[in-house]
Amino acid sequence: MAGVNKVILLGNLGADPEVKYLEGDNVVAKLRLATTESYKDKTGNRVEQTEWHDLEIWGALAKVAEQYLRKGSQLYAEGKIKTDSWQDEQGQNRYRTKIRVLSFTMLGGKPDGNDNQASPQQSTQQRPASAAPTSAPKAQEMVSDTEDDDLPF
Amino acid sequence: MAGVNKVILLGNLGADPEVKYLEGDNVVAKLRLATTESYKDKTGNRVEQTEWHDLEIWGALAKVAEQYLRKGSQLYAEGKIKTDSWQDEQGQNRYRTKIRVLSFTMLGGKPDGNDNQASPQQSTQQRPASAAPTSAPKAQEMVSDTEDDDLPF
Amino acid sequence: MAGVNKVILLGNLGADPEVKYLEGDNVVAKLRLATTESYKDKTGNRVEQTEWHDLEIWGALAKVAEQYLRKGSQLYAEGKIKTDSWQDEQGQNRYRTKIRVLSFTMLGGKPDGNDNQASPQQSTQQRPASAAPTSAPKAQEMVSDTEDDDLPF
Amino acid sequence: MAGVNKVILLGNLGADPEVKYLEGDNVVAKLRLATTESYKDKTGNRVEQTEWHDLEIWGALAKVAEQYLRKGSQLYAEGKIKTDSWQDEQGQNRYRTKIRVLSFTMLGGKPDGNDNQASPQQSTQQRPASAAPTSAPKAQEMVSDTEDDDLPF
DNA sequence: TTTT
DNA sequence: TTTT
Numbered sequence: 281m282a283g284v285n286k287v288i289l290l291g292n293l294g295a296d297p298e299v300k301y302l303e304g305d306n307v308v309a310k311l312r313l314a315t316t317e318s319y320k321d322k323t324g325n326r327v328e329q330t331e332w333h334d335l336e337i338w339g340a341l342a343k344v345a346e347q348y349l350r351k352g353s354q355l356y357a358e359g360k361i362k363t364d365s366w367q368d369e370q371g372q373n374r375y376r377t378k379i380r381v382l383s384f385t386m387l388g389g390k391p392d393g394n395d396n397q398a399s400p401q402q403s404t405q406q407r408p409a410s411a412a413p414t415s416a417p418k419a420q421e422m423v424s425d426t427e428d429d430d431l432p433f
Numbered sequence: 434m435a436g437v438n439k440v441i442l443l444g445n446l447g448a449d450p451e452v453k454y455l456e457g458d459n460v461v462a463k464l465r466l467a468t469t470e471s472y473k474d475k476t477g478n479r480v481e482q483t484e485w486h487d488l489e490i491w492g493a494l495a496k497v498a499e500q501y502l503r504k505g506s507q508l509y510a511e512g513k514i515k516t517d518s519w520q521d522e523q524g525q526n527r528y529r530t531k532i533r534v535l536s537f538t539m540l541g542g543k544p545d546g547n548d549n550q551a552s553p554q555q556s557t558q559q560r561p562a563s564a565a566p567t568s569a570p571k572a573q574e575m576v577s578d579t580e581d582d583d584l585p586f
Numbered sequence: 587m588a589g590v591n592k593v594i595l596l597g598n599l600g601a602d603p604e605v606k607y608l609e610g611d612n613v614v615a616k617l618r619l620a621t622t623e624s625y626k627d628k629t630g631n632r633v634e635q636t637e638w639h640d641l642e643i644w645g646a647l648a649k650v651a652e653q654y655l656r657k658g659s660q661l662y663a664e665g666k667i668k669t670d671s672w673q674d675e676q677g678q679n680r681y682r683t684k685i686r687v688l689s690f691t692m693l694g695g696k697p698d699g700n701d702n703q704a705s706p707q708q709s710t711q712q713r714p715a716s717a718a719p720t721s722a723p724k725a726q727e728m729v730s731d732t733e734d735d736d737l738p739f
Numbered sequence: 740m741a742g743v744n745k746v747i748l749l750g751n752l753g754a755d756p757e758v759k760y761l762e763g764d765n766v767v768a769k770l771r772l773a774t775t776e777s778y779k780d781k782t783g784n785r786v787e788q789t790e791w792h793d794l795e796i797w798g799a800l801a802k803v804a805e806q807y808l809r810k811g812s813q814l815y816a817e818g819k820i821k822t823d824s825w826q827d828e829q830g831q832n833r834y835r836t837k838i839r840v841l842s843f844t845m846l847g848g849k850p851d852g853n854d855n856q857a858s859p860q861q862s863t864q865q866r867p868a869s870a871a872p873t874s875a876p877k878a879q880e881m882v883s884d885t886e887d888d889d890l891p892f
Numbered sequence: 893t894t895t896t
Numbered sequence: 897t898t899t900t
Contacts, residue, residue: 375530621743
C-alpha cells in the first residue's frame with residue numbers, strides 16, 4: 281500500500297551546513313537542526329526541551345542551503361524519515377535516523393557571524409565552478425527537491 | 434524559540450503492539466510501522482521502498498493501541514521525533530530514534546489472525562484490572578495523547 | 587516571503603468524482619470529502635461533527651481519481667487551500683474555498699455500488715481515447731501532481 | 740470514521756488581530772494571513788501568488804494573539820478547516836471558510852508600526868481586567884488551544 | 893452527501 | 897516485520 285512518511289520541522293541550525301560535492305555533479309548538504317519545545321512541568325515550572333535532528337539535502341536544494349543557511353538560521357523544512365542500519369565491527373546492529381529534506385524555507389532568524397549571508401563568490405570557491413546555479417532562488421523562497429535526481433537511495 | 438517537530442505517518446504494522454505496564458499506572462505500547470513508497474526508477478521500472486518506524490505510545494492511548502491494533506493494521510499516526518542517545522560499553526555514542534505518537538486513527542486495513550479484533554477480556558487479562566478504561570473509544574476514532582501525563586521524557 | 591499553505595485530509599467521499607475534460611487535454615476532477623471528528627461534550631455525550639471539503643484535482647491525477655475513487659471511498663489527501671472570489675449579480679463579494687489536491691492515496695474503505703472499482707473500459711468511455719494514461723498507477727499508490735501543468739490558476 | 744482535518748500555514752498578517760470579548764469570558768481573535776508562493780511560469784518568469792486565509796482563534800490563545808501579533812507578523816499556525824454556510828436574503832446558499840487555529844508560534848518577522856510589540860497595559864485596556872492571563876506565555880512560544888472550552892462550534 |  |  282502507498283504510505284505517508286512526512287516530517288515538518290521548524291527550528292534553528294546548530295552549525296553551518298556541511299556540503300560535499302560528489303562525483304557526477306551530485307551535492308549533499310548536512311544540517312543539524314534544533315527544535316525546542318517549552319512546557320510547564322507538574323510543579324508549574326517552565327521547562328525547555330530541545331530535540332536535535334540530522335537533515336540531509338540533495339542536489340540543487342543543497343546548493344541553496346549552502347548559499348543561504350548559516351549557524352543560527354531559522355528554518356522551516358519538510359521531508360521524510362530515513363533510517364540507515366548497518367553492522368558495526370562487533371557485529372552489532374547500528375541505526376542512524378535522518379530527515380531527507382524535500383523543501384524548506386528560510387525564516388527571519390539572523391544567522392551567526394559577520395556576514396548575514398555568504399557572498400556567492402565565497403561559496404563558489406568551495407565548489408566546482410560548473411556547479412554554480414544559473415538562476416538561484418532568492419533567500420526567502422520555498423525551495424523544493426524535484427526528486428528527478430536518481431540518487432542512490 | 435518555539436519550534437515545530439511533527440511527524441505524519443500512514444502505513445501498516447509489522448507486528449502486534451508490545452505493551453508494558455509500568456509502576457504508577459503508566460503504560461507504554463511499542464509498534465513497528467512500515468511506510469511504503471513506490472516510484473519509477475530511471476529505467477522506468479516500478480520500485481517499492483519501505484521505511485520502518487519505531488513508534489511509542491503512552492498512557493490511555495497505549496491501551497487503545499493494545500486493544501485495537503494488530504500486525505497488519507493500517508494506521509494513520511501523528512507525533513514527534515525523539516532521539517535517545519547513550520554510550521555503549523565501548524564508549525561509543527549510540528543513537529536510536531523513535532516517534533512519540535500523540536494521536537492516531539486506525540484505518541480499514543484488516544489485521545492478521547482469526548479475530549479481527551482482540552476481545553476486551555483477552556486484553557484485560559494482560560493488565561491490572563485497575564487499568565481498564567472506564568469509557569474506551571471505539572476502534573476507529575482519532576485518539577489523542579492529552580500529555581498531562583508527567584512522564585519522564 | 588515564501589509561505590506554507592498545506593492541508594492534510596483523511597475522510598470519505600460523499601459522491602463519485604465529477605470529472606470534466608477541457609480543451610487542451612486538461613482534466614479536472616471534483617470531489618466532496620467528509621472528515622468526521624468525534625468528541626465528548628461537557629455533559630459527557632459523544633458528539634460527531636462532520637466537515638465537508640471541496641477538492642479539486644487536475645491533470646493525470648484527476649484521471650486516477652476518476653478511475654479508482656467512488657462514493658464512500660476512504661481517502662488521504664494533501665494539498666493547499668485556494669479561495670475564489672467574485673462579485674455576484676447584486677454586486678456582493680462572494681467567496682468559495684476549495685482544496686487543490688497535490689497528492690492522494692486511496693485507503694481500505696469500500697466504495698459503494700456493485701463494482702468495487704470502475705473498469706477501465708467504463709471510464710474510458712467517458713473521455714476522449716487520447717486521454718487514456720499509458721501507464722496508470724495502481725489503485726493504492728500515492729499519486730502526485732507534478733505541477734508542470736501550466737494551468738491557469 | 741475518525742477523520743483528519745489539518746491545516747499548516749506559514750505567512751504574514753495583513754492586519755492587526757481583531758479581538759472580541761464575548762459573554763462568559765470567551766474571547767475570539769480574527770486574523771488575516773497571507774501565504775505567498777513563488778514559482779516560474781512557462782516563459783521562465785518568476786511569479787508570486789498570494790493566498791489570503793481567515794483565521795479564528797479562541798480562548799486563552801486569542802489573548803496571546805492579541806498581545807503579541809501585529810500587522811506584518813510572521814506566523815506559523817496549525818488548525819483545521821471550518822466552513823460556515825447559510826442562506827442569504829435572496830435564498831441563496833452562501834459559504835465562508837475559515838481556519839480554526841489550534842496552535843501557533845510567532846516567528847522572527849518584524850511587525851508594522853512604532854511598537855514592535857503592544858505593551859501589556861495597552862492591550863489590557865481593550866479588555867475586561869478579569870481577562871488578563873495570570874501567566875502569559877512568552878512571545879515566541881508555541882501556544883496551543885486546549886479545546887476544553889465547550890464553545891458552540 | 894461519506895464513514896463507524 | 898507490514899501492505900498491494
